[in-house]
Amino acid sequence: xxxxxxxxxxxxxxxxxxxxxxxxxxxxxxxxxxxxxxxxxxxxxxxxxxxxxxxxxxxxxxxxxxxxxxxxxxxxxxxxxxxxxxxxxxxxxxxxxxxxxxxxxxxxxxxxxxxxxxxxxxxx
Numbered sequence: 001x002x003x004x005x006x007x008x009x010x011x012x013x014x015x016x017x018x019x020x021x022x023x024x025x026x027x028x029x030x031x032x033x034x035x036x037x038x039x040x041x042x043x044x045x046x047x048x049x050x051x052x053x054x055x056x057x058x059x060x061x062x063x064x065x066x067x068x069x070x071x072x073x074x075x076x077x078x079x080x081x082x083x084x085x086x087x088x089x090x091x092x093x094x095x096x097x098x099x100x101x102x103x104x105x106x107x108x109x110x111x112x113x114x115x116x117x118x119x120x121x122x123x124x
Contacts (some may be wrong), residue, residue, distance in 0.1 A: 001101055006041040008095035011053060011062060015117065017089040021070045034076075038066065041098065051094045059086045066090070 013021075014035070038061050042054045063086050067077050078085060100106060 001099055002117045004041070004100055004106070005044060006052070006098050007044050007054070008098050009042055009058065009062065010037045010039045010093045010095065011066065011090040012037045012089050012093075013066070014089055014091055017066070020089075037093075038062075038118050039095070040065075040112075045096065051096070055092065055094075056083060059083050062086070 024096075040058065042058055045051045045054050060081065063081050071077065
């Protein structure tokens, strides 16, 4: 087992996010939406104040990633996307320790837009 030199931020959609996604999915797709969490790795932190700084540094990227899962058309995204709006749309939970239980080396992959589109189409 290895401890990663990262911490984590988990986000789950709140009702305003669920409401925003309604035009993009059927009712069956919406079931359980608020129960799903996404985990984003962030630089390490030692204090609650540093954790909040990490959120401030990364909420824009997280917000964009979550919106992009539902709608690729950025003109339909809410404007402006402030930290206050992010916190209204997502519950946030910090994870100060991330452990890797796998024995295979950790790899990072960059997924381009074309591959993301192909994944959405295949899942869709």
